[in-house]
């Protein structure tokens with residue numbers, strides 16, 4: 001406390017000394033208060049500029065799964081309610097398509113960049129319920145929980161499903177899910193019939209007698225065959241079940257299971273909780289058919305229950321080894337101490353909300369699942385433990401379930417009788433934690449393959465291609481069927497894209513090897529204010545060259561326009577994209593710099609500049625002509641290169657060494673030369689500082705922007721455009737960035753070319769200059785904002801967001817309608 005007081009006292013004394021010193025003499029106080037006044041003026045200019053009322057935001061097209069660590073920016077999201085809508089959407093697009101159900105898969109299985117995303121959750125009707133055959137036909141966006149609501153009154157239950165009921169039927173069929181049901185393997189055995197909309201927009205009926213290959217590929221096919229638009233499932237009777245538990249040593253578990261559970265027709269649900277961190281003891285929980293009185297008469301778990309206690313328990317368990325010890329010795333014994341007799345539908349309708357943490361921002365809960373041949377669990381478990389120990393993994397729970405082999409589905413995860421190890425763990429969301437998970441997952445995958453096992457594909461797809469081929473030996477069959485019904489491989493997602501051997505040979509795969517290929521899409525909008533500081537100096541040059549008085553240039557309007565574009569751009573991207581702090585900071589820095597420069601010009605040009613302007617003659621001196629040339633050279637230069645690389649000093653000597661041949665006013669000429677010298681000398685010093693800062697703090701700037709295009713003819717090569725790779729008519733090309741990019745795109749529009757993506761993105765901002773008589777009537781573009789050309793009220797700048805695959809058509813349209821495409825903003 002004493003120290004703080006002393007520091008405070010020293011600061012106050014220092015301040016008062018400086019203050020007294022400044023006020024003691026005019027030669028100190030005049031510059032000091034002038035500078036203070038100037039700073040205040042700059043602050044006021046910034047405060048009164050901008051467009052804080054702008055409230056338009058771009059549509060958020062980021063989809064994510066329950067873990068919140070797999071955001072994917074898609075092109076468009078649709079929520080169909082009918083098969084016709086799905087067919088229309090497939091037929092009206094040509095790019096990739098991704099399908100989402102409940103979004104509980106955890107590794108990008110629901111999305112792909114720039115794809116048309118079909119969100120199935122509104123496609124959720126029960127189409128028919130046959131009580132005699134105990135069969136139901138549904139639209140696959142329905143969740144198990146909603147389906148239970150319909151079948152429970154008829155005392156029917158779902159035959160095979162997961163432990164929780166929030167999943168959609170389509171999502172569950174597409175991963176070939178399984179549950180805790182004894183005597184059954186994956187869901188495929190309960191699926192009777194499917195209707196699938198394929199890439200050509202046709203509907204295929206698939207079952208065990210018709211299109212069986214498609215049936216076997218689509219079940220557990222992760223949406224790669226087409227959209228499942230209808231499914232018929234076998235149901236079973238809803239019965240009362242009674243819980244029984246028993247602690248068993250892991251080495252005795254196989255024997256215990258074979259003797260007590262495997263062939264016991266009365267066991268409905270069963271799982272064994274293998275306690276971390278030792279993985280030696282299993283708490284076996286079986287639910288047996290029962291005639292006893294119900295201990296809980298609830299028929300189905302209600303929607304929207306409060307799960308605060310469950311959340312607290314999971315949190316406690318995730319607190320290191322102590323939390324796990326408390327669970328094993330206190331929590332579980334307490335939970336399982338009471339008798340329980342419930343309806344099967346009640347036990348089959350858990351809500352995943354009971355697992356959902358308050359936040360997944362820094363840490364998230366994730367699943368993995370290993371399918372280990374029944375006979376090999378004793379060998380596998382200690383190896384699994386050693387990998388977890390090595391990486392200090394925070395395993396919250398491992399639940400063992402049994403499954404019979406599935407020899408139908410092509411991406412089958414159970415080729416023989418297996419135990420599924422359902423692993424629930426906690427991981428950080430930062431890049432380091434993700435990388436660590438990847439490492440131990442790959443190591444674990446080797447351990448799984450060594451015991452002839454397999455793993456579950458709805459989770460993070462870290463396994464290598466080699467591992468995948470070993471773990472899923474019939475995957476070739478799956479991809480053959482996929483290639484047949486979807487030869488363009490439009491139905492895709494992160495999982496399929498990684499393991500699809502047909503895609504591997506495609507030119508698109510090259511993108512992953514090109515450093516700097518992917519650019520952040522929001523930067524096409526954020527770069528608009530930055531580019532304004534290129535357009536505005538050009539305007540200044542144009543203005544001076546047409547003989548205007550420099551004092552009349554609308555400096556304030558220019559500052560105001562910059563901050564307007566800044567406010568609007570930041571607002572526009574605020575919801576659709578993650579915050580781009582680096583770019584935001586850069587825009588602030590250049591905005592403040594230009595405001596400081598223009599503030600000086602406002603003060604100077606409206607005082608000294610104006611007085612000397614009265615002496616100006618009609619003819620401009622040669623020296624002043626050189627000043628105009630210098631301004632033009634600068635404004636041309638910054639179209640293609642960073643401003644701080646411009647060499648300012650040679651222009652000062654050029655101006656002072658220009659011999660004058662014109663009749664012009666001497667006073668004005670000298671005043672202009674002096675002001676120009678001050679401006680360019682200051683910029684020379686400042687640019688040097690920025691260049692040093694840029695060299696020390698930034699990586700080499702990306703100078704090329706990459707495009708994926710289709711073009712029959714060979715694109716004329718200039719120095720600005722290079723062909724990186726060609727495959728049939730598809731090409732990966734690069735174009736120099738900045739001014740050259742716009743120039744090249746304008747040239748390309750005369751060619752027979754189709755652009756698929758630019759910098760890995762599907763949207764790009766384009767500005768067009770329009771006079772009052774002109775208007776734009778082009779479908780599928782979004783007007784972001786209007787911007788003023790401050791020296792010409794007849795012209796407006798319109799900034800549009802254009803679909804990359806329509807960029808060429810848009811530019812052609814602009815050309816045909818004599819509209820000036822000012823700039824294509826290259827991220």
Ligand SMILES: Cc1cc2nc3c(=O)[nH]c(=O)nc-3n(C[C@H](O)[C@H](O)[C@H](O)COP(=O)(O)OP(=O)(O)OC[C@H]3O[C@@H](n4cnc5c(N)ncnc54)[C@H](O)[C@@H]3O)c2cc1C
Pocket residue numbers: 066098099100101102103104105106109110120140141161162163164166167168169170171172174175176177178179221222223224226227228229352355367458493
């Ligand atoms: C807490 C939790 C517990 C879990 N427990 C189990 C369990 O006990 N047993 C088990 O087997 N799994 C379990 N899972 C995994 C779960 O079964 C899968 O993640 C399943 O895909 C979830 O269904 P969904 O509706 O969320 O599908 P999504 O994750 O949305 O989609 C999964 C896949 O299906 C595709 N798809 C979705 N709908 C269709 C359609 N109509 N046509 C074609 N393709 C489609 C998607 O493209 C995607 O590839 C669990 C997951 C979580 C998060």
